[in-house]
Amino acid sequence: xxxxxxxxxxxxxxxxxxxxxxxxxxxxxxxxxxxxxxxxxxxxxxxxxxxxxxxxxxxxxxxxxxxxxxxxxxxxxxxxxxxxxxxxxxxxxxxxxxxxxxxxxx
Amino acid sequence: xxxxxxxxxxxxxxxxxxxxxxxxxxxxxxxxxxxxxxxxxxxxxxxxxxxxxxxxxxxxxxxxxxxxxxxxxxxxxxxxxxxxxxxxxxxxxxxxxxxxxxxxxxxxxxxxxxxxxxxxxxxxxxxxxxxxxxxxxxxxxxxxxxxxxxxxxxxxxxxxxxxxxxxxxxxxxxxxxxxxxxxxxxxxxxxxxxxxxxxxxxxxxxxxxxxxxxxxxxxxxxxxxxxxxxxxxxxxxxxxxxxxxxxxxxxxxxxxx
Numbered sequence: 001x002x003x004x005x006x007x008x009x010x011x012x013x014x015x016x017x018x019x020x021x022x023x024x025x026x027x028x029x030x031x032x033x034x035x036x037x038x039x040x041x042x043x044x045x046x047x048x049x050x051x052x053x054x055x056x057x058x059x060x061x062x063x064x065x066x067x068x069x070x071x072x073x074x075x076x077x078x079x080x081x082x083x084x085x086x087x088x089x090x091x092x093x094x095x096x097x098x099x100x101x102x103x104x105x106x
Numbered sequence: 107x108x109x110x111x112x113x114x115x116x117x118x119x120x121x122x123x124x125x126x127x128x129x130x131x132x133x134x135x136x137x138x139x140x141x142x143x144x145x146x147x148x149x150x151x152x153x154x155x156x157x158x159x160x161x162x163x164x165x166x167x168x169x170x171x172x173x174x175x176x177x178x179x180x181x182x183x184x185x186x187x188x189x190x191x192x193x194x195x196x197x198x199x200x201x202x203x204x205x206x207x208x209x210x211x212x213x214x215x216x217x218x219x220x221x222x223x224x225x226x227x228x229x230x231x232x233x234x235x236x237x238x239x240x241x242x243x244x245x246x247x248x249x250x251x252x253x254x255x256x257x258x259x260x261x262x263x264x265x266x267x268x269x270x271x272x273x274x275x276x277x278x279x280x281x282x283x284x285x286x287x288x289x290x291x292x293x294x295x296x297x298x299x300x301x302x303x304x305x306x307x308x309x310x311x312x313x314x315x316x317x318x319x320x321x322x323x324x325x326x327x328x329x330x331x332x333x334x335x336x337x338x339x340x341x342x343x344x345x346x347x348x349x350x351x352x353x354x355x356x357x358x359x360x361x362x363x
Contacts, residue, residue: 003159003162003163005152005153005154005158005159005162006153007151007153007154021153021154023153023154023159025159025160025162028312068309068312069313070156070159070312070313072154072156
């Protein structure tokens with residue numbers, strides 16, 4: 001069960017620039033730190049975040065080990081049509097989470 | 107015009123004197139007030155406050171059965187909204203006990219006593235998540251330690267610890283947080299140490315942590331030996347600190363640098 005907080009307006013005017021904010025629970029383990037046993041804790045980060053609006057990619061980013069735990073992403077998009085915004089996080093150890101939010105554009 | 111201004115000035119002076127006489131001039135500051143606008147905004151926005159991720163976890167744990175009793179928190183307590191005000195009055199002495207416990211300790215008592223489950227170790231994520239969920243219900247409530255007279259000796263010991271010099275740096279809590287609060291220690295403002303927002307999401311930790319963890323940070327900071335995790339000193343100090351912050355508003359889960 002993924003723990004995600006998403007902040008997207010429920011409605012927008014056509015052509016309006018809206019802000020989409022999303023945060024996900026993730027340790028973003030760098031792969032450089034030794035654990036209590038002295039051995040390096042294997043890297044476990046989110047590698048990629050993408051946002052699609054009715055299937056069309058509107059934003060994507062690659063993440064690096066330097067990004068803190070529980071990464072918070074904020075970006076802007078132009079509201080063109082009603083539909084679904086899908087946010088997808090993928091990363092190490094088979095991490096894959098997708099969350100969808102509906103938006104009405106009038 | 108001049109007369110009007112003089113009258114206004116007199117009224118203001120009277121109001122200030124009256125407020126001071128009533129003891130309503132608040133000089134205590136939450137650590138929130140010493141943060142920059144970016145961090146305040148982060149704490150205030152429930153979709154940007156990482157502590158709320160843990161509240162979500164706590165929400166899931168609230169209704170998940172645990173232990174051999176197969177009971178969840180919700181089976182006894184009902185909706186979590188009923189826990190309003192609870193975090194504002196801990197540490198308290200639970201029924202049948204003779205020592206106070208903090209909120210996390212109380213949750214563990216429920217686990218061992220009611221749920222017949224293993225207690226969670228200190229700083230366990232589920233424990234912190236439940237603490238955050240319960241503390242969130244008291245957000246905006248004034249800190250209100252119980253009037254239980256049995257708490258007095260624990261509070262006094264806490265006050266004594268607060269003023270006791272410790273560690274190789276030979277500093278007491280009071281030297282920083284009373285005498286030098288508001289000044290800077292390296293790049294950060296020394297807060298007055300009011301535990302208004304625990305458990306806190308500390309950016310340095312990149313996770314949620316308890317007051318106990320914060321106190322251990324300070325102990326290590328003055329090069330003292332941190333007490334063992336189950337030491338009574340933490341609860342005594344918290345009992346004193348909560349009394350010292352009496353009436354201040356709970357802001358859990360707070361964000362701190």
